[in-house]
Amino acid sequence: MDLLTVVFMYINLGLEHIITGYDHLLFLLGLIIIAERFKSILKIITAFTISHSLTLCLAVLNLVPVYPKWIEVGIALTICYIAVENLFVKTFKWRWALTFVFGLIHGLGFASGISEIGFQKSYLATSLISFNVGIELGQLGVVGILLPILIRFREKNSAYYTIFFRTVSVCIFLIGLYWVFIRLKGFL
Template sequence: MDIFTVIFMYINLGLEHIITGYDHLLFLLGLIVIAERFRAVLKIITAFTISHSLTLCLAVLHLVPVYPKWIEVGIALTICYIAVENVFIQTFRWRWALTFVFGLIHGLGFASAIREVGFQQSYLATSLVSFNVGIELGQLLIVGLLLPMLIRFREKSGYYPIFFRGVSACIFLIGLYWVVARMGAL
């Protein structure tokens, strides 16, 4: 396999993982539904990217252990927390720091998911970077589609607080369902 095939394959795997990873999509929605400005979301997404890239690399290099079932429960708990914080916390100035911490858990989830396919050992660094690029492209695509609509709705509608709380409540309930279901699988 040549390097360009590896790059293309792992970018596609990263994109596919985000687009079909409903828990990651829900987490991302929970992060951006509170956004008032693109700049704030950029800071949050950057913190998430750095942290999940870190734990993904450490897990792929076998420097940290990966316990898939516990990680899946942890990811569901991060979703629940973000939804609760959306409703009860008045300032999101430190959301980027919290997202950094939660990204560490999500990075282990990415590592768990990629273990099924594995990385091309002769192109390990290229595979890892390409998978991460695919994840980021997927996240940027989702944020690029949703954020302008959410900001416009916030600016133009007096119903945004109701919408925002309703979305956060749904995110919490789905996250809680996943916590219970995933705990049952332990």
């Protein structure tokens, strides 16, 4: 395989992982639904990107162990926590720090997902970077589509947005909790 083929293949795999990774999409929705401004979400998404990139690299280089079943439960728990925080916390000043910590778990999830396919040994760095670029492009696409809609809805209909925000957060929690139980059931 040549370099360009590897780059496009792994960017596509990263995009596919985000687009079909409903748990990551739900987590992302839980993060951005609090948005009042693009700047505040940029800090949160940047923290998530740095942390999941870090653990993805460490896992691919076999410097951190990957336990897929536990990681999947951990990801579901992060979704539940974000939803609960959305409902009860008044300020999201430190959401970026929490997202950084949770991103470490999600990065291990990305590593678990790509482990089924593996990386091109002769292009390990290129494969890893390309996969991560695909993930980022997918996340930016989701944020780029949803964030303007959410911010505009909030500005135009603040009373309805509160109801919408709370309803969506409860739904995110219930789906996350369902995934916790389903994934824990896999241990039995």
